[in-house]
Amino acid sequence: VNRSDRAVAPRVRVIGVGNSLRGDDGAGVEVARRLEEAGPDDADYLTGPVDSASLLGAFAGAARVIVVDAACSGAPPGTIHRFEATRAPLPPRLLRETSTHGAGLQAGIELARALDRLPPELWIYGIEGSDFGPGKSCSHAVSLAVDRVAQEIRRRWMLPGETDPR
C-alpha cells in the first residue's frame, strides 16, 4: 500500500484498494485519488494492492477508516455496497479472494478482528465491477459509481460536524 506523506495520524483514513491497471479493479484507488485531489481535509490516503499483514498497519492510528474496493458479487456493474465492519464480518461472497498468492482485504479484516486491532470505526465500500481486463481504465458504470462514492464519503465522513448514523 502506498501511503501519502503525513506526520500525524489523521481523523479519517481512506484506503483505496485495487490495481489501476486492471479496469474496474482500480475503482477504489480512483475514489481515494479524487478525494485527495479535492482536499485539504483532516484525512490521509493509502492506495494500491493490499495484503492482510499490511492492512493491520494501515488500520493503526486512525479513528475512522474507510476502505473502498472493487466488488464481484454478481450485482449489476456500478452497484454500491456499504458495510460497517467492526460489528460483523463482511458477506463472504462480496469481496472474495481472487488470488491464491496472498491474503487480501477480507482476511486482513478478520485477522485484525481476531487480534483486536480493528479501528474504532471501519466502513467498507464495494463498487461492483464487470471488466477487470489488463491495461483498461474503469468502465462507464463504475466511473459513475466512483463519483457517487467519493461524494458520499466526503459529505458523510469527512466534512466537519458530520455524525455517525449508527
Added chain:
Amino acid sequence: MSKRSLRVAYLARVEGEGALDIQVHDGRVTKAHLSIFEPPRFFEALLRGRRYDEAPDITARICGICPVAYQMSAVHAVEDAFGVAVPEPLRLLRRLIYCGEWIESHALHIYMLHAPDFLGFEDAIQMARAHPDVVQQGLELKKIGNELVALLGGREIHPVNVKVGGFYRIPAPSELAALADRLKRARDAALRTVSFSAGLDFPDFEQDYEFVALRHATEYPFNEGRLVSNRGLDIPVREYNRHFEEDHVAHSTALHARLSERGAYAVGPLARYALNFDHLGPTAQEAARAAGLGPVCRNPFKSIVVRGVETVFACEEALRIIEHYEPPSDAAVHVKPIAASGYACTEAPRGVLYHRYRFDGQGIIRDARIVPPTSQNQATIEADLRAIAGAHLNLPDLQLTRLCEQAIRNYDPCISCSVHFLRLNVEGV
C-alpha cells in the same frame, strides 16, 4: 483389494496453485504427487532480447515474497558474465537486503502458513483468535524485515533500487542506524520464535537427504560460494548445468530438477543449515542447541525451527553489517557489456536459485535459464509424501491428508516461482 485416494484440489497456505494426490492400493502408496497446475509464465522467453540491466527488475516480478532473491541472482549472473566485482561496502549492502527478505519470508511462513498445521488450525485467522500473541509476534517480525527491504530496495515488495553493479541509491549511515533498535527487537522476537517452534509436536520422521546449498569460506551463504552437498558435490556455480538436469513430469507445470548422478536432492533451510552450521554465529548456534537441534536436522517438519534459527542469524548479520557500515564512494560500479555467459546461484529463503544468461556484445540477453528452489525440491517433496503417507496408513483419511499437506508446507513451496516450464538447452550453440 482395497483402494484409497486422498486428494486436495487446491492446497491452502502455499504460494500459488497446486494439488495433492495420494493413492494407496492394498496398503501400499502407489502414487504421491504434488501436482502443480498453475500456468507456466515463460519468463525465460520474455527475457530474450531485453538488455542486461533489465534482468533484475523483470525477474523480481516472478515472486512477491522473494523478489530480492531474483534480483540478487540476476545481478550476480550479469556481473559474472561481464567480469565485474563490486567493492566490499556494496557486497555487504547486498547481504543486508537479503537479511531483510529472509526475515520477512521466514516470519510469514513460520507464523502464518506453517504454525497453524502444528497447532491444529485451518488458517492464521483462526490461530490468531486462540493465540493472538503468537500471531502478533510473527507480524511484528515480518514488518521489521519489510522495513529493511524498503530502506535498501525503495519499497517492500518488488524493490526497485537494485541494479547491476550495485544500487541506484545507497542509504546514509543514519538511515541504517535508525533500524538498529528495530533489528534488536526482531532478534529477540526471532529467539522467541525458535523456542516457540521447538515446543511444537513433530512427527517422528527423518529422511536421508542429499542436501545442496552454497558454501562460502567464512560466511553463512547469501550470494556467494561453491555449490556443495553432503554426498561430495563441490562445484563452482558455473558448472551447475553439468551436474543438474530438469525433467518434465505430466502432473506438473514446473520442471523437476535432479542431480544427474544421484537423483532427488533438497535445497532450503535444512540444507543450508546442515552444510553451514559452523558459520551461523554463536547466537543462532546457541538458539539451535537450546531448541534441541544438532548440527544436522533430517526431520523436515523441524524446518520451522531451522527457519527460526536462520531468522536469528539474519537479524544478527544485519546488525553486524549496520554497525560496521561505511558508505561506498559510489552507489554502483561501472559495467561494460561483453559477449559472454554468466552464472549465479544465491540462497533464496526457500533455497538455491540459479540464473544463467547469455549476452551478445551489446549486452542483449540471447537466452536465459532460471531454476527456482521449489522446482528443485519437488522430487524430494514427493519422496517425503510417499514415506510419510506409507508410515501413517493407519490414520483416517482426514488426518492423513492433513499430515501430507503439512509435509508439503515443510518446504514453504513457492509454486508460482516454480512454473517456468521452458526447455532451453541452447548453451554453446
